[in-house]
Amino acid sequence: MSLYTYLTSERPASRRQAQLGQYYRQWQALKQNPLALMGLVIVIALLMLAALAPWVAPHDPIAQNLDQRLLAPSAKHFFGTDALGRDIFSRIVYGTRITLVIVLLVVISVGPLGLLIGTLSGYFGGIIDTILMRVTDIFLAFPRLVLALAFVAVLGPGIENAVIAIACTAWPPYARVARAETMVIRNADYIAAVRLQGASNARIVLKHVVPICIPSVIVRTTLDMAGIILTAAGLGFLGLGAQPPLPEWGAMIAAGREFVFDQWWVATFPGLAICLVALGFNLLGDGLRDVLDAK
Amino acid sequence: MAAMTGPGRVLLAVSRELVTIVVTILGLLAVTFLIARVMPVDPVLAVVGDNARPDVYEKARLEMGLDKPLLVQFWLYLNKVAAGDFGRSVLTSKLVLDDIKRVFPATLELATLGTLIGISLGIPLGVLAATRQGRWPDHIARFIGLFGYSIPIFWLGLMGLLLFYAKLGWVAGPGRIDVAYQDFVTPMTGVLLIDCALQGEWDAFRNAARHLILPSAVLGLFSTAYISRMTRSFMINELQQHYVTTARVKGLSERRVVWGHALRNAMVPLLTVIALSYANLLEGSVLTETVFAWPGLGRYITNSLLNADMNAVLGGTVVVGLIFVGINLLTDVLARAVDPRAR
Numbered sequence: 001m002s003l004y005t006y007l008t009s010e011r012p013a014s015r016r017q018a019q020l021g022q023y024y025r026q027w028q029a030l031k032q033n034p035l036a037l038m039g040l041v042i043v044i045a046l047l048m049l050a051a052l053a054p055w056v057a058p059h060d061p062i063a064q065n066l067d068q069r070l071l072a073p074s075a076k077h078f079f080g081t082d083a084l085g086r087d088i089f090s091r092i093v094y095g096t097r098i099t100l101v102i103v104l105l106v107v108i109s110v111g112p113l114g115l116l117i118g119t120l121s122g123y124f125g126g127i128i129d130t131i132l133m134r135v136t137d138i139f140l141a142f143p144r145l146v147l148a149l150a151f152v153a154v155l156g157p158g159i160e161n162a163v164i165a166i167a168c169t170a171w172p173p174y175a176r177v178a179r180a181e182t183m184v185i186r187n188a189d190y191i192a193a194v195r196l197q198g199a200s201n202a203r204i205v206l207k208h209v210v211p212i213c214i215p216s217v218i219v220r221t222t223l224d225m226a227g228i229i230l231t232a233a234g235l236g237f238l239g240l241g242a243q244p245p246l247p248e249w250g251a252m253i254a255a256g257r258e259f260v261f262d263q264w265w266v267a268t269f270p271g272l273a274i275c276l277v278a279l280g281f282n283l284l285g286d287g288l289r290d291v292l293d294a295k
Numbered sequence: 296m297a298a299m300t301g302p303g304r305v306l307l308a309v310s311r312e313l314v315t316i317v318v319t320i321l322g323l324l325a326v327t328f329l330i331a332r333v334m335p336v337d338p339v340l341a342v343v344g345d346n347a348r349p350d351v352y353e354k355a356r357l358e359m360g361l362d363k364p365l366l367v368q369f370w371l372y373l374n375k376v377a378a379g380d381f382g383r384s385v386l387t388s389k390l391v392l393d394d395i396k397r398v399f400p401a402t403l404e405l406a407t408l409g410t411l412i413g414i415s416l417g418i419p420l421g422v423l424a425a426t427r428q429g430r431w432p433d434h435i436a437r438f439i440g441l442f443g444y445s446i447p448i449f450w451l452g453l454m455g456l457l458l459f460y461a462k463l464g465w466v467a468g469p470g471r472i473d474v475a476y477q478d479f480v481t482p483m484t485g486v487l488l489i490d491c492a493l494q495g496e497w498d499a500f501r502n503a504a505r506h507l508i509l510p511s512a513v514l515g516l517f518s519t520a521y522i523s524r525m526t527r528s529f530m531i532n533e534l535q536q537h538y539v540t541t542a543r544v545k546g547l548s549e550r551r552v553v554w555g556h557a558l559r560n561a562m563v564p565l566l567t568v569i570a571l572s573y574a575n576l577l578e579g580s581v582l583t584e585t586v587f588a589w590p591g592l593g594r595y596i597t598n599s600l601l602n603a604d605m606n607a608v609l610g611g612t613v614v615v616g617l618i619f620v621g622i623n624l625l626t627d628v629l630a631r632a633v634d635p636r637a638r
Contacts, residue, residue, distance in 0.1 A: 137315075138322030141623070142616050143578035146596065147326075150612045153600050154330050226445055233447050234582050238597055253450055257586075260453050261461040268457075271450030278445035 029291045036287020042280025050096040059087035061094040062245045070263045080265040082255060088266065091247035092273045098159065098248045099277060102232045102241075103225050105163045106170060113167075114174020115217055119209050121175065122182025123201070133179070136172045144169045145234060152240045159248075162241040166231050170224065177220050181213040215292040222285035226278035233274050249274050316624060321373075323616045327609045328372050332365070381610030386602050391610035394595060399614075400485025401471060402584070402591030406576040408511035413518025413572055418558075418565070420519065421526020425534065426553055436523045443520020448579055452513050452586035459509060467505040469588035476502050510587045514579060518572045525568040529561040536560075563634045570626040574619050 008025075012018035030036055049056060059077075065085030073080040079088040121132040139147070151165035185191060186209075194208055235241035236250025244251065249270040256267030347355070356362060360371050375381070381391035424436035459465045467473065471487055476499040480490045488507070491500035533539065534557050542552045581593035588594075592611060599607035 134315075134318055134322065137319055138326065141319050141323055141619050142326070142612070143574065143619060145578050145581055146612055146615050149581070149596060149600055150327065150330050150608060153603075153605065153608050230445075230447050234449065237447070237449050237582065238585065239601065250447070250449075253447070253453065257453060260457050264457055267450070267453055271447060271454070274447050274450065275442075275445050278447075279441060282441055282444050 026291045030287055033287045033290065035283045036290075039280045039283025039285070039287060042276060043284055046096055046100065046277055046280065049093055050100050053094050053097060057087075057090035057093040059090040061086065061091045061247045070259065070266070072263075073265055079269040080263070082252070082266050083259065088252070088269055091252060092249065092270055095247040095249045095252070095270070095273065096277075098242055098246060099229060099232070102159065102163055102166070103228050106167050106228050106232075107221050107225065109163075109167045110171045110174060111217055111221055114171040115178045115210060115213060117171070118175040118178025118180075119182045119205050119213060122179040123186055123205050123209055125186075129179075132175070136175050139169065140172045142169065145231060148231060148235060149238075149240070152235065157240045157243060159242045159246075162232060162235045165235070166228055169231075170228065173224070174217055174220060177216050178213045181216055182209055185209065185212055219285060219289045219292055222281060222288050225281040225285070229274060229278050229281070312624075312627065316620060319620055320617065323620070324373060324376060324613065325369065327613050327616075328369055331605060331609050332368075376613065381613070382606035384599065384604055384607040384610075386599055386604045386607065391607050394607065395592065395610060395614055397485070398590055398592050398595045401487070401589060402577060402580050402593060404486045404488065404507065405511055405514060405580055405583070405589060405591060406573060408507065409514030409518050409576045410569065410573045412511060412515025413522045413576075414569060416515070417519040417522025418526050421523040422530055422553060422558060424523065424527040425530035428531070433527075436527055439516070440520045440524040443517050447582075448513060448517060449582040449586045451516070452510065452583055455509050455513055456586070466509045467502065469586075471506055471590060472499065472503045473506075510583050510589060514576050514583060517579060518576060521572050521575070522565075522568060526561065526565060529564050530557060533557040533561045563630055566629050566633065567626050570622050570629075574622045577615060577618060 006017065007021045009017065009021065012021055030040075063086065065081070068077075068081050068085040069083055071077055071081040071085075077087050077089065079092065082088055082091070117132050117136070121129045121136075147169045148162075148165040151168055152161055155161035155164060191204060191208060194204055199207075232241055233248075233250030233253070236248040237254045239251070239254060242248035242251055244255075252270040253267045256263070256265075256270070260267045360368055363371070379392050381395075383389065384391050384394055387394055420432065420436050420439070423432035427433055456468065460468045476496075479496050479499045480487065480494055483490050483493060487503045488500060491497070491503055530553075534553070536557075538560075539552060539557055542556050543549075547556075577592075580589070580591055581597060583589065584591045584594040585597055592615065596608055596611040596615075599605075599611065
């Protein structure tokens with residue numbers, strides 16, 4: 001039996017075959033969308049750059065070289081050098097690591113938290129729902145960046161604190177999405193069937209409700225990543241994210257601000273990098289939504 | 296409950312709404328209060344200075360109520376906020392509320408103009424994209440939408456300054472008005488354009504407008520991205536409804552069907568979107584104001600933050616949060632007023 005017939009079989013013999021077959025069909029659907037593929041390519045390129053940074057970057061991203069300050073872009077320095085003579089291209093390449101770390105940490109903490117709050121709220125309803133949703137509303141009532149600023153003010157600047165601040169402000173929409181999904185399936189027959197078999201609430205929520213919510217949360221996450229990157233860059237720009245000499249893109253733009261009229265490249269290229277990565281996640285997220293969330 | 300009709304039901308809905316709002320505001324204040332309590336800056340030292348004698352320190356601590364239980368302190372905090380007392384800013388040594396009153400009109404001016412740009416470009420673009428799906432208005436709307444969600448606003452502001460101010464000289468640079476004009480106008484409303492117009496200072500007006508155009512255009516682009524995207528999806532939804540078919544069968548022109556019937560119905564959810572976008576611009580101004588050295592609320596908060604001026608930061612945060620709640624409330628009321636189904 002060839003792999004193709006295995007994957008596209010109308011009668012999967014095992015749960016795994018059905019699952020793999022579904023992945024295969026979703027991949028086929030995603031492949032039809034050129035913009036989504038472009039997003040995927042950008043995201044993969046980002047991952048590769050982060051993994052291979054020491055081999056891709058021609059210069060040390062942190063070592064200062066004061067006799068080479070503010071050089072214009074050239075064959076030796078593709079994107080020029082900054083005020084401390086550091087190669088901007090190399091700093092951007094290494095900056096992918098910081099961006100990825102921030103995004104991944106935020107997503108890892110926010111996804112499960114929002115999923116848990118949302119499913120509990122939707123599944124149990126009543127007073128639990130009211131309380132959890134009020135708390136969610138309160139956090140939604142704050143503008144995201146301003147609340148993150150207030151958190152950073154308390155915690156102090158730095159990558160870890162920026163992650164905490166962004167996570168604290170990013171979870172409410174996930175809870176909302178998960179709750180809405182849960183409300184829809186809460187009274188479905190198969191849930192009733194599982195309950196009649198004597199499954200505990202914990203088992204129903206974790207094994208039967210959460211898996212249904214996961215596609216929407218994944219879509220939401222991918223679409224949110226661009227927002228997280230932009231917020232992190234904003235915090236970095238204000239000097240509240242990653243601290244020097246780390247090559248964080250937002251902080252690099254801030255450093256290039258005072259020379260922007262004369263040495264335009266210092267602030268321009270890190271900004272382009274942010275745009276490209278955010279665009280990649282947005283395109284991929286749009287594509288995934290069409291594939292996973294076909295409603 | 297279902298048996299209740301007429302005024303009783305409306306009253307119930309209104310009171311439920313009120314409870315929600317009160318709880319949200321209380322929660323908002325609780326969050327800022329807790330942030331203030333866990334911060335590593337000693338609020339007493341901020342008042343009495345680092346070299347205060349122990350007895351002075353203790354007296355100030357008692358005066359500030361810091362020896363009382365947390366709940367009592369929260370109650371005191373609520374009372375203060377209700378009276379508009381956010382304490383004194385360490386940086387400006389003025390009352391935080393006065394500071395906010397002074398800087399807020401600048402932010403309001405920026406966000407309002409940005410939203411107006413967003414409405415006047417975003418709605419037509421969204422409608423065109425919905426009626427010509429897959430053709431060039433749709434592509435333009437998608438392009439603007441994607442870029443609006445992908446470009447860091449502060450970077451776009453910088454690039455705008457680089458191109459339109461430094462290279463082309465079409466607009467004025469950072470700040471609200473040239474120093475030369477600064478004393479021409481006495482602040483009345485605080486909104487510079489209105490003040491200039493009221494006092495007939497047209498040179499100053501033109502100068503202020505030249506300063507305003509770029510930051511508001513930057514904010515306007517983001518507003519356009521959001522509004523056009525939502526308009527498109529609402530319009531697609533409306534155009535599939537039966538009443539649209541009815542209108543077409545009646546022989547109405549396509550223009551009246553789209554702009555007169557479908558858009559009118561799409562306006563109800565759009566109101567919420569516009570309000571949200573307005574509130575978001577108030578927030579987006581934090582970064583924009585930093586780039587354009589715009590003396591508004593956003594820059595006030597960040598400046599205070601960088602100088603560990605916690606009273607000012609928390610006061611600003613509370614005010615922005617309250618504005619958010621207020622705008623949401625206003626939208627609910629408006630939506631109810633416009634849409635008979637929601638009454």
